Amino acid sequence: MSWITDTLTSTIGRKVLMALTGLFLILFLAVHLAGNLQLLMNDGGEAFNKYAYNMGHNPLIRVVSIGNFVFILLHIVVSILLTRRNKAARPVGYKESAGASNSTWASRNMGVLGTIILIFLVVHLKGFWFEFKFGAVPTVDYDGVSFKNVYLIVQEAYKELWYALFYVVSMGFLAFHLSHGFASAFQTLGLNHKKYSPIISGLGKGFAILVPLLFALIPVIIYIKSLG
Amino acid sequence: MKLDSKIPEGPLAEKWTKHKFNQKLVNPANKRKYDIIIVGTGLAGASAAASLAELGYNVKAFCFQDSPRRAHSIAAQGGINAAKNYRNDGDSVYRLFYDTIKGGDYRAREANVYRLAEVSVNIIDQCVAQGVPFAREYGGLLDNRSFGGAQVSRTFYARGQTGQQLLLGAYSALSRQVSTGKVKLYTRSEMLDVVIVDGKARGIVTRNLITGKIESHSAHAVVLASGGYGNVFFLSTNAMGSNVTAAWRAHKKGALFANPCYTQIHPTCIPVSGDHQSKLTLMSESLRNDGRVWVPATKEMAEKLRKGEIKANDIAEADRDYYLERRYPSFGNLVPRDVASRNAKYVCDEGRGVNETGEAVFLDFRDAIKRDSEDVIRARYGNLFDMYQQITGENPYKVPMKIYPAVHYTMGGLWVDYNLMTNVPGLYATGESNFSDHGANRLGASALMQGLADGYFVLPYTIGDYLAGVPATKVETTAPEFQEAEKAVKERINTLLNIKGSKTVDHFHKRLGKIMWDYCGMARTAEGLTKAKAMIKELREEFWKDVKVVGTNEELNMSLEKANRVADFLELGELMVDDALNRNESCGGHFREEYQTPEGEALRDDDNFAYVAAWQYTGDNQPEVLHKEPLAFENVKLTQRSYK
């Protein structure tokens, strides 16, 4: 096992873990967004509720979702290990540092951004995932089959202005995290090429803007609709 | 004292091969019983340290910098010569030998120079094998360029950073031996004395520059690869730390110092901008391949230029004097360094200098850019142009560069025989610290060649011959010779720290530099030199009465480091003047105004001065004793150098 632990505990190995888990989470975000956009369909929540049911019952999805939690955890644990190492690498800091002149704010604050996203994640999971799974969720019938009406819970939640706002702001932080993380993951995996790096970088920027924006649109639209 | 150069018998081309065969060998199992000290980790030192460790000797390598990779070889820009004849342009070992002898104005040993040319081809092979990224052509083979003083293209290069790449190659070889434990590295350590036991060099005394600790190191042989002494001029293209101390202490312990007056003034440096100037920056003379050197045709126009009334680009073609092309039609801008430098001085002395101080000439790329495009010129010299712009704030793609000669290299150094051993048994000198291969003037791209030739291919053979005759028993550093040397070093440091005078070390260094530049620089006269000798003596006395060195020995103390070095420069300066006074002729980098041809070229006196002047130290403030090693030329005919 020694070469494996050697590799995974080296600075590069740990960064590779960050990159791989990060890329998985990016994929997850895309899938999650596709599902969530169904909240905006004018069908009283039928599509979304059915989708939520499938998510909870398809064995493959369930395996993947466990993997997802593991990767989130790994992403967090490794980042803590790296941050501690990086802090130790510079015990005495600079009095003056002109970081803005040589790097982006997001790239220098991935840990802070990640922590904020973690707080969001806790609130988010508590508010929805936990409620769906263990809460008392009203049901709704489609063609005689009974489904949990998770759509209703979402609608109710986003009627609260502060809750909707919390989501919007959190997506802003996610955008910054992605703005660095997306391309950075490729660099860490060694995927840097004259031809492809500009494309990856462009994709990353697009992804970092579009995905959080669409996520944020959902509470905004629901809130506005709720105002009637 | 009879100087025995130990030049092997036989025809020139066979001397080295025969000599190698005649060397005694140390058997592989015994090599590990021998310790070798190497002072300096530049090209000569690092290559020797690596090669000797590979052979099995225990090597201790010393440098005053924080890492061996910082040695000043790193700053060499233009390239390294080798007689590969890859260009099919008529080059050969003999031609490189001939060019070097002629370029040195017939003041070098034929046998040494031939050997240098002979092993030059191996150097390139060695460096390429190490992964040195030389410039290449599209076919994947090595590229060459031409360089001053030669009519063939034999210079291998790595953009404008050849010295860096070669040094990093040698440094990597050295690092490999450090990792095997065969080389022990002592960084931030300065050699302050050589220790002689029973007439043989058996060790050195160093100062740990961080703790101030004076340490003794014992070995079976000591190699000095400590570079040149150009910083005696204060302003030079040498690194700030380059110094003569190691060589000078060896000199004071009996090693002869040869041809100290041979200094090379490099023609293409950035001119002095003010009193604050701490060093001069050289730009590779490869620039002269494409740049054209000129000044205004008239004094009046130059005056207007200095006052800023007109700009260089305003001056019409007819009003420009491309003086090198005019005077030397066949070599043009590619005349050897000494010729180019002296001519720059002449035109500036005529009042045709082009900057505020009147000490600068133009190096113009206008025509080359017109011919080849800006991109081509950028690919060739981009980093040099950037550096020039960084320092001067002017864009050399748009306005001509201003250049002026500056002290760059010292051909003189410790006297060594064919085996690179000084007259002190077991004490070797390699690279710029010895005097051997460049005569009175070094050709461009030959310093790197000599440093690596000595370290990779000469010393590893010759040192074995000596060690084979030395018993493997070690001398303990508790021996009285070491104790005495340590005591003397400590005393000197205490003296320096306790003078507590009123003037800084730099103050004295600058004054010494000015004396040297004014009287022992590009052009010298008996009158000036006599004056300089008295001035240096006086300055030296003042130094020992009035220098101020702050701090203590037991700490990192850069004032103390400088004081130790400048104290030695103050003695060396006088010897340089003595040597220049003694040499009543002009040759290469030594130009005595009294001795010139009607056209103003150096006029040698081969009947009386075809010898190596090796000086022996006889005591503080005592005149040094001159020993002459006659130079025999059996293969080349001595002619007046002509680059017309």
Added chain:
Amino acid sequence: MNLTLNVWRQKNTQDKGGFKSYQVSDVSADMSFLEMMDVLNEKLEVQGEDPIHFDHDCREGICGMCSMYINGKPHGPQQTTTCQLHMRSFKDGETITIEPWRAAAFPVVKDLVVDRSAFDRIIQSGGYVSVNTGGTPDANEIPIPKKIADEAFESAECIGCGACVAACKNASAMLFVSAKVSQLALLPQGQVERKERAEKMVAQMDAEGFGSCTNTGACEAECPKGISLTNIARLNREYLSAKLTSENV
């Protein structure tokens, strides 16, 4: 021009150290930054004060010895070495803060002088081609495409000054290590030891206590020789493939 300098002073490695303020006057725009420091030091010495210690040697931007962190940036506002920085980059009346490189692997020796021997040890761990002197093939027997040779040269330009470490928020040495690994990975001469080299040099880099790479790009932006981030990607690649395929378990 007149300037105020805020300089880190520290007697030795053990000393805690702190900032001290100095006034310098009549600074010429043509001076290099180090010459400005020379003038100040000359003044301090005349007054009997310990001059500010800083590393410097060639003063032409190639030895890599100079190492000042000026106004929050390694080597100051220009992308050059400190020795090539000139006072025309500053304004009259400015306050300039000067600090040493900060990294656990680069302990302060005195004032602005730090110990960068960690870099040497990294090279010693594998930054070479194992050839002995002599017996090498003719140089032109190893043709190398010009593009590859040029790329290797660009990696080999590194001067080992440590600005990358100083600039990096994690004090990571990845740019330095990757430049050497890249140079030799690109060239045919480096192939034999390619895997071992990447493994050993990264292990030594980690052992020296440098941080990890967050890909902020600060190192590339501050590198006086413009060493590119593509080297770091290559190092990641080299290291991973070495770890996955080498025979070292």
